[in-house]
Structures are given as C-alpha cells and as structure tokens.
Amino acid sequence: MPAAGQLLVQPRPGDPEVTATLVEDHGLSEVEYAKILEIMGRVPTFTELGIFSAMWSEHCGYKNSKPLLRTLPTRAPWVLQGPGENAGVIDVGDGLAVAFKIESHNHPSAVEPYQGAATGVGGILRDVFTMGARPIAVLNSLRFGELDGADGARVRYLFAGVVKGIGDYGNCVGIPTVGGEVYFDAAYEGNPLVNAMAIGLLKKEELITAAASGVGNPIMAVGSKTGRDGIHGATFASAELTAESEAKRPMVQVGDPFTEKLLLEASLELIRSGHIVGIQDMGAAGLVSSSTEMAARGGTGVDIEITLVPVRERGMTPYEILLSETQERMLVVAKEGREEDVRDILGRWDLDAETIGYVTDTGRYVVRENGAVVADIPGEPLVDECPTYTREGRENPEITKLREWTPSALAPRHEERDPTWTLRRLLDSPSIASKRWVYEQYDTTVRTNTVVGPGSDAAVVRLRGTRKAIAASVDANGRYVYLNPFAGGAIAVAESARNLVCSGARPLAVTDNLNFGNPLKPEVYHQLSEAVRGIGEACRRLETPVTGGNVSLYNENPRGAIYPTPTIGMVGLIDDLEHITTAAFKEDGDAIVLLGANSAELGGSEYLKAIHGLVAGDAPALDLDAESALQGALLEAIRAGLVQSAHDCAEGGLAVALAESAIGADEARGVEASLDDELPLNALLFGEAQSRVVVSCRPGDLTTLLERMRAAGVPAAEIGRVGERGGRVSIATREGTVDAPAAELAAIYFGAIPRRMDGTPEAVDAMLRSEIDRR
Amino acid sequence: MSDFQVEVRVVPREGILDPQGKAVAGALKSLGFAGVDHVHVGRLVTLSLSAASPEEAQHAAVAMCRQLLANPVTEDFDVRILEAAGS
Amino acid sequence: MSDFQVEVRVVPREGILDPQGKAVAGALKSLGFAGVDHVHVGRLVTLSLSAASPEEAQHAAVAMCRQLLANPVTEDFDVRILEAAGS
C-alpha cells in the first residue's frame, strides 16, 4: 500500500526489472541506492531509477564538487544573481544587467567534434536567454593534443571539427564569437576540452528565474520534438572515456542552430509578454532535470503526462522521453489561462508548444503514461539530497618532485645563444601562435557592437545607448595547475582579470569551468580541491565573485588524465568607450614601459616545453597584493588617458609579449627595446613571471606614467620605443640580442597553425572530414 | 584494370535529428506539395575508380566511406558500383 | 493513392566549380587511394510521396526540383521513383 499522499506506481510492462547490476549500470553507488530506497520507501521503477541516475550524476548533482564550490566567494553589491540559476547576473548600471555562464562539452566533442561543440554553444546560449537576456557574445576555451604529435591526424580532425562546430552554430544564430583560447598539449590527447561561455544583456527589470510556481499553472514543452538523442548524456559526461564510449556513439545529439535562433527570439518575446512565470532549457538530462529543478526552485510539485510530449520517433518509452537530450527544447511554465497567448507568440516563429502537465502543491514529481503513474518521487530530496562527498586528496609524489626542479638544472641548447632562434621557435608554437585560423571561422562582428574582437587581451563589446562596454576573457594554464594546483588556480583568475584591465575594464565577476580527471583518485581530488582554494583566494582578493560555472570531471582516457584545467571566464565593465585599450602598439616613437618585475623563474613555461621538452618546476609565484596594485594602477592610468596600448606577459614571457604587441595587429611594427636586468637570458626573455604588463605611451606622458606607478608601488621601467611599420623587432639584453624583421616574425606567428592544418596531406584529410557538408 | 563509375550515398542515420530534412519538408509543404513525408537530405558522391574487378572497386569505395566520405557517428552510407566504363 | 519512395539526386552541373569535389579528390589521394577521378559531391534528397501513379509521383518530384531542390544555375537533377510502399 502506498503511504498517504503517494500514488500507486505499477511496474511498466516491458521495462527491465531493477537489479543490482542495473543500478550499477546507472552509475549509482550502493550508498546512493540505499539513499534512494530510503527516500522512496520502496524499490524504484525503471523510470524512477533513470530519473535518479540523471539527477544524481556528477553533471547535475555535483556530488564530488559541491562541498568545494561552497567555499567560493559569490557575493558583491553588483551581483544580482549568484550560482544556482541558469546563469549568473551582474548589474552594470544604467538599468542594465549582464548574464553570463560557461559550460563544457568535452565528452560529446571527443566522440563527435562537430556536433559536440555545436551543441555546447547551443546549450550555453539557452542558459543565457532563459534569464531574459539577449546573448551579445560568446567565447570558448579549447584544449587539444599536439597538432604534430604521433596522434596528429586525429588531433587535427578534432580541432578542425570543434572549431567548425562552434563557428557554424554561433554564426547561424547570429551571436558574435569574440574571444577565447586554445592550447595544445599531449595531456589532452584523446580528451579534448571544449568550454563555451555566453554573455547576454538584459534590462534589470526583465530578469526572470526558472521557477515553477503557481499551483495549476500549465507546463509546456516548446521547440524541437523529442527523439532518442543523447539519452544518458549527463551520465556519459560523468564517466571516463573508454573504448565503450565509442559504442555509446548513437547517443550523439545533433544541433539545429536555426531552430535555436527561432527559440531565442520567441523566448525573449515570451518573457517580455508576461504570459509565463518561468522558462528553462531542457539541457543535460532533458525533461527530468528541467522540470524537477523548476519545481524545486518554486517549492512545488509537477504532474506530467508523458504521452503529451511531442516526439520524433515512434515507440519511445517514458524513460527515454524523460532522459532524452534532444537539443533546442525549452520547458515553459505559463500562467493559467494564457496557453493560447503563449502558442500565438511561438506560432509567429513557426514553433509549437504542447501542454504536458501542471504545477501541483504536493511537492512530488509525478509522471504518468496515459494516466497510469510511472514515477512518483518526492521532489525536494531528488534535487537536493544527492549524497555529496568530500574525498581524500593526496598529491602525487612525482609532482612534488617535479616542483623541486630549478633552472640551474638546465643546460641551454647551443642554438639558444641566438635568442632570435628561440623567439622564432616560440612564436611557431601553436599554443602561443596567433589563433587567427580559428577565429576567422567565427563571425566576430555581427550585431555591430564588437569594438575589440579576437586577437587582443580581452574582447570588448559596447553597450548600445550608453558610453559603456563589457570586456570578457577566458583563461587557464593547465600546466601551472598541474605543477601547483593552488597557485595555478589563483593565476588563472589573476590572468583573466589582468587581461580585462589591459583592455580598460574593471573586472566584475567570474564564471568557472572545472575540467579535471577522476575525483575518486586522491591525486586528482587534491588538484581539484587545491585549485578551487586558489581560485577562491584570488577571487576574494581581486573582488571578482563567482556567479556560476560548470564542473566536468572524469576527463581521462586510457593514456592518462588531462592537466587539471579550471577555466576562468571573467566579465568586466568599461565605464567609457574612450578607455578601450588594445594590445597593439600604436605609433612610432611611443615609449614602451614594463610594469611589474622580471624574475629568474622558468617553471611550467612554454619555453621549457617548446625548447627543452620539459614540464617541470613550480608554477610562477603570484603575489596577490602586487597583482592587485598593478591592476589598480594600470586601470587608473588607462582612465587618465596615459596608455596607448597594454598587453599582459603570459606564455612565452616578455619577448613574446613585445613581439605580439608589435606584430599582432594588421600591420607589423618594429620595436627597439633593451633590458638590463641581471638575469639569465632565457628567464629574462621567456620566463613567465606573473603580474607584468607591457604598455606603451606617448613620449610626453612617460614621466607622469612612471611617477604614478611609483606612487602606487608598482615597479615600472621604460624599456624601449615603438618602431615604424615594417621595421625590426630588436630586444637587447646583456647576454644577447633578439633581432629580426617584424614582417618575418609576423609570418611565423600567423602561419604556425595554418601551416599545420592546411599544409600536410593528413591535415587536409582531417580538415575535410569536418568540412564536407554534413548539415 | 577497368574504370568503374562509383556512387556513394550518405544519409543521416535513422533516428538522428535531420534539421535539413525538416526545413525542406516545411518548404515543400508551403509550396503546396501534399502527401510528402520522411524528407531527408544526404550527400551523393560520384567518382570513377580504376580497379581490377567490381568487388575490388566496391571494397575500395567502402574504405573511402569509412575513412572520409561518411561520418560514422551520424551517417549511414551505401555504395553502388555502376559500370565498367572502358579499359 | 499509393506511397512512393522518391529519390532526388542533385549534382553540380558539368563545368561548374565544385570545390567540395576537388577537396574530396585531394583528400582521397592523400589517404592513398589511387586511380580515383571525376569526384563530385552532390545532394541526395529522399522522401515519400503519396500519388495516384508512378507518373504522377515523377511529375510532382520534378516540379519540386524546379521550384526548390535544385538551383538551375549550378545544378542538374535526376528523379527516381523507387517503389510503391503500401496503399
């Protein structure tokens, strides 16, 4: 007999019996299953088991990360919506707010790069526009194996497919892709990372949250018909990639950006119409997660008749319909009696809506099939009582040992006596080289608000009707995090903020994507917990709270784990369009000033890897006080109009930063610089000491700029002059001089990726597999 | 060795979303064509191939599909060897 | 009325640039396939159509091609009525 308030649930004919094996296949542990039995007071049906399995997967339940995420700072006066909603929202003044969020699609992209990446963009756009925000920009953060390693052909195939997938989707929807980052390292072979971030703009009063409230309100399914796509994708995204995942291939979801564009327009109209109380993307774990989460937020229950859900295929079971991850679908809670109004708006955009159920006051999650109850679960425990774990973390002793490496152990190669050789090598390293091959495939200028697109430190998108602009950047150096998870996590935040400041923005808030290996392994859990601690500390010091994010664990393959890669997406505000600053040198004779101090560090540098094949040493030291002082003083100087260009020193160090400012824009310019620090040549030119920025200023502003920096306690020194177009890049040091025509360095820098992608026969093959029209 | 005319048909996998087919179906309907259903859009690759026998040609064409012409995750293919055209 | 299975083949017109065909040819060659020539990439549209006779189905399908499925400037088409599948 069911207890009071519970409905009679009959096993559905044809459904498998719930056994220990079936429970295990659903990725649920014994402890978790015991908890389910306790919540249910009986053995769950197959459908109910599927529901629990999806909701309690890592992807939806955050069972291994929640306790860590709770330690992150999430509040500031400008934060309107912190973690827990589809996207975070911050106040940017003038009655406007910005919604933004990052999301990973690593596992789907490893299996089917084009569709995996495309649907990743689709999902993150929906997260933003379901908040009532019109998407204004997308960014992405990508990691692949080595382009010319042993597995090069496969890597090139994945890289080409992912880039085309991101481009085709965003281009079609008409949202500019304005920035991102790409790194190549053997650590990501077989397990690429694809993180997409979307930013949207809304009027503060139009903010809507995804809650199912109002007993009796109809629940409507909107958008594409449900098919068998990606069933158990959320569980899939929470397990290690094995040969078996190859067999799971038919689950791959296909994106339909055209329908997304219609959904986007229709959703924004719906939200403004006042006919609905809530709207949510049917994303990972589809209908189940969207409906249960909306009910939980609304403190209500739902009652769904599964046969009313529009389906694409015949014979779909409740289990399949509930768990399907068909893209471009939304769940809408309409106001009672407004269903026709909702249908009218959608019909204008050629979209259908079906009422599939109602909001109830029982607090229970009820699913029926032709009236017969197939699932009846108390909603609150389903959403909130997923067991969470604080695992044991222990550093891998090999990494402890790696960190003890110091530059004194390094024997320079004989070619390095000519530092120009080294610089050329670094500019040709795909992780440092220009990513133009990538972003030329992205529409960067649609919507006519992109003031600074890809190719500078941060992207800048103006806010029409105001003097303001938004700046955004995504950053993470997995190698630093691998060598020192705490420092690496903090550096990712600091670098992201520094990129924003270089563009003239005040950093405001963070969305993070934690890409890690299997958390059940103590050495991985150690990386995860330490990196989160580093992120938290940097976010607190730099006053950039975390407003949301995403966790992607189990990024491993039979060959090993990826570098722990906590991608930081950051948004900042530029108060006045006048303050927008880019990395490129502007005029002959401008003075070049280095802010921050050089050091003898080489640990974790691109130089060590590209020139010596070494991943060793400690991550660069980060002093958050120095960082904060640098950022504050630089932003002040930019606002005072003293700065012509600003570029932070990142991978490849000072020499690469100088070269990028000279050659990174349309026309290559010369540089005449001289460094007289008493440091080893390689560390001085190519070391990656933190908290450094290369700026240029008009000669007449030099004294003021240097004085201001001194007053702020920020090391600053004039190190050279900007040269003319087509000049030479020359950097003199005590031990040797870099000297080469700017045009030659530009050819290397811009040619490195095209050369690898379009040059070799296998590359052509790799490119083609994704280029052949498969829409 | 003979030259074979090869035709490769690549179609979206059964059950996989076919947005293109959906759009074409809608357009045909709005043009007034009635009774149209199950619209799918695929690719047709034609090529000539020199091989010793139809079997060998078939074998090579299937290998091409596996390696390049079709996406094993989302598409099914089908190879037809049409004729030996000359020596 | 019967349901006919219709297959529409749309191919780049002779003499028209076919960048995809060219790229596929290059890729097949680089993958080591020898003796491949005249590679072209076209479109394959499949649909079911209810019509009174194969002739009527053929006629409707040709009209679809003229109005939508093929671009007369760049493409040629060819319609095949495969079978009547049930009433």
Next chain:
Amino acid sequence: MKVGVITFPGSNCDYDCYKAAQEVLEGETIFLWHKEHDLRGVDAVFLPGGFSYGDYLRAGAIAQLSPIMNEVRQFAAAGGPVIGICNGFQILCEAGMLPGALIRNRSLRFISRPVHIRVEQSRPPFTSEYGAGRVLRVPIAHGEGCYIADEPVLDALEAEGRVLFRYCTPDGEVTEAANPNGSARNIAGIVNEAGNVLGMMPHPERAVEPLLGSADGAPLFESLGAHLTSMMIYK
C-alpha cells in the same frame, strides 16, 4: 523617406541593417515580416544577412519562397531600390532577381574578416557618393560567398557596368590573393540590368562607425538617401 528591412526566419543582420539605415538615413526605418503581403509604402528594401531557414539545402533557397518576395519582385520591377547583403544577395540570386549563384568559399571554410573592395562604378542609386576606384574596408562573414555565373553572363555584367564592387588589395589592385572566396573575376557585388537591385557579400552595415573599425560603408546608405531624395523631388 521610408526604408524597410525584411526579417526572414534566421535573418540575423536585420537589426544591424536597421540600425545603420536609421543612423545614416533621414526618415523612417521599419522592419518587414517575411509573411507580410505588403511593403507598407517603403521607398527602398533591404534583404539582410543571416542564415534564413538555417541556409539548409542552399543559402537563400527557402527564403526566396517567402510570401513577401512577391511584393519585392513587383517593387523591383517598378524600379524600387532593393539591396541584398550577404544572405540577402544569396536570396536575390535564388529568386532569379540577380544572375548567377553563390557557392561555398574556395577554402570550404566560413570566413570572417575585414576585406578591401574597390568601387567599380560611381552611380545612383547605390554608389554615387563614392568616387569610382575608391577602396573600402568592410567585413565579410560568410561560408557561401563564391560568386559564379556562366562566362557570357559575366561578360554582360562587365560590359554593362553592373559589377559595382570587386575584392582588391588595400591599394586597390584586383589580385587573386585579394580574392577571399574564389569569386569569379573577384566580384563582390553586382546590380541587375535596370541597376536598381544590388547584391553584395561584404557588410556595409557593419562599417558605418569608426568605433567599430570603419565607416566606409556609410556612403552606400548616403547614396541611397540622395537617390530617394531626388526621386521625391521629381515626384
């Protein structure tokens, strides 16, 4: 004067076009919905960029069947100025209102970047405010922008001065290397026989403000404005 921007399902430069027209032109700018049967008295029509119907099948193929296209045809036949940009150009070709076709870029990749184009003809209604030979910097963003047509058609376009824009180097030289997508004879924009229907792949509406990198597209709108003003005087 009143100009209309058509929104097809999947248009995504409609707003950009609207904004540019509004900023540069005097008078009113309105959106026209693809299902409408009436151009609501506009004096010029823009078919904006984007991916109408997802560009599924062929770019522009499905949009040209939209109800409003009948009105656009009649409007053009009566001499009304029509401007198709990017996807709009593709729609005009698919609709048979301009000769030729746009196929996939030579590289098979989508290309988004600023390019240089040379103004080949300075004449109303679209280019009178440019000097012939002037080099413009405007963005392109397309996957299917390779313009092709039969040789006789191309010869006729040339002979009749209907090629308005050609891809070129920053110095105005028409070279193979300056051709981003493989278009026949570096063609970036053409007009119909009567000269009142323009199709172009580059985006002038994305180049009307120095803040966004270039204002070289503004004179195109100014040319249209000058033409419409002169028409009103004659009316």
